[in-house]
Amino acid sequence: MTTYGPSHDVIIIGAGFAGSCLAWMLKDQPVRVALIDRNLQYPPSFRAEKLEQQQADLLDKFGLLEARQPLADPISQVECFRKGQRYHEDVGLQYGIHYTDTVNQLRTQALPHVDFYQGKVVDVITSSTYQQVQLENGKKLTARLLVLATGGNVINPLAFKLGMRQQATRELRSLSFAFDICRADGQPYDFQSFNYFLDPREHQIDYVTLFPIGDSVRINLFTQWHPKDMRVRAMRRSPMQELDEYFPGLFEQIGDSVLTGSDKVALFPTQYYQLSKVEQPGIVVIGDEFQSVSPATGKGLSKVLTDVDVLSGLIPQWLETDGMTVDKIQQFYRHPDKQAVDSLAKREWVYLADNALHPEIISKVKRKLAKLMGVG
Template structure:
């Protein structure tokens, strides 16, 4: 039997981040994951925005992660083939496996990583006993369940998963390449749907290294023939759905594999139990369209590792009341509620044809256009005498 304070089950974004934070704080911990190096996986491919980067910074991992990511600097905003604005951007592109493996490289040596699966767990208010697929056993004061969508362990504990919105959205990832020229004219581009009937909220183009990565989001069923057609003829299908996109991109091709991932919105019941705590997607899933998945992960792990685990370890036992302090943490619950509301709101504002949502769309794009006009006027007034707009502001 291996004894430790914290056993972390799952070494994706949540589990690996927790392992780093606990190890740096000197808390005895063991990380259990079936992969020595995290394999390619189509999940988060971009971090961005002041709030999200601030949440990453709260984990102490921002420097390591952002050094490996590609910062675009400026993100063009467009719809109907019309450029609305070119705001400064705090977006960083990084493939999910690179993100997780970069974080894993920061795990201190005193945190042991065991390459195996957690086969079973026996939970109590004292110690948690975990049996691994390789026959090893772990006794821990607390088990952190961070194994994402794998439900077997949770079901064995009596935790039930409920799908509250099946196939809420579908994420599609691929590389876009310019045809007939060396590069696209923009550092990054977010292009919004031209028609609600196409069921596309937006496509975002952003660099990862020398590649221009595309993340396309749609509100369709997982077996929709449109998705099969996109795989078969991606350029033609994109041009039919977003006919004026090429005014900004020029002629383009699609390179490499097209990844498609449907996303259900899922919640759990019966998770308030002694000795175990669920974080990230293991607790509650998010809609990738909103980009809030990493916000929830970083918030969960920061609150757990910086606030609750140190307090729990200071006294005996791991009863249900201690776990409740994490689940009821006001910072965590606010982030969860914000992410959930955004998932439903974004879908409505993208595809609902009700009067309210049509007005919301109009207001949204009018606001971006006004911001763009204000930015262009400001740049014109700041332009040194004798210089053209291109000479004064080459990034634009």
């Protein structure tokens, strides 16, 4: 009797930032990779819009820094305004990016090295030997390892089917806004980047930052507001007026400014969660699908890229021996580099909330987080 092996070594569900980078990183290994996504092109999305130095270094290590879009000059110095004082900080090399364009370029880089399938995954079966994926059109694929990289915020039904659950802390939330501006007089700004910090206890606002993305100047405003807060509607309706109210003297510092383009104010809400019951045979969950991050911390892409770095190093080792057992999967979740960046992202989010929320709420948050330490 003939025995047939799996169609691939690794199946990656989700060709976003994490999935595309992981597929690229496996290209030089003797690994057969299937990459699955519902969309041929990554759809418009407001996510990370700035590469920090450490994130740029990892992309450079991967050979993907030139995939960022646009290919603009880096930011090396940030003007800061806090408590009436203006000062500057050297920040190494940062890059403003269009997230959607960058993901599509990463995907373009990865696709020649994988079997790409456009479609929705409707079912998965996992085990310590082979994993099976079924697409909506009925096609079935098999592999030794399944990687779930579908972005998070709302738990993927496939993860839910496997018994995984989002352990959330609703009091720990973040709501970010983004839009483009320019000086009213048409002149360029006299800074590379500008951050204005408030006392977060006053308005539950972390800070506002201005930075270039190509020829545009982008504003990111980071708050801890609930999406149904009345202030959200006001900010989306009249962002310049609201900025002037919350950030006294902002336009004296940067110059009178106006909205540019016809795009609406982009909005990204999230709350803290970490996926539980993830240490299962045959499957790994990476990026925001595993744990959320406050955009205000700037750690989102650090988590994603560290997951890719760690996992791309482990996969070839795992494939050298039979099986995809829990002890192999645990090596990823318990890797010190992964645990360090996950823990740092969590601590920095708690720090932001600690400065903005009532002490009784913070105590409640910390008790909940204590229960989420570790994974299982």
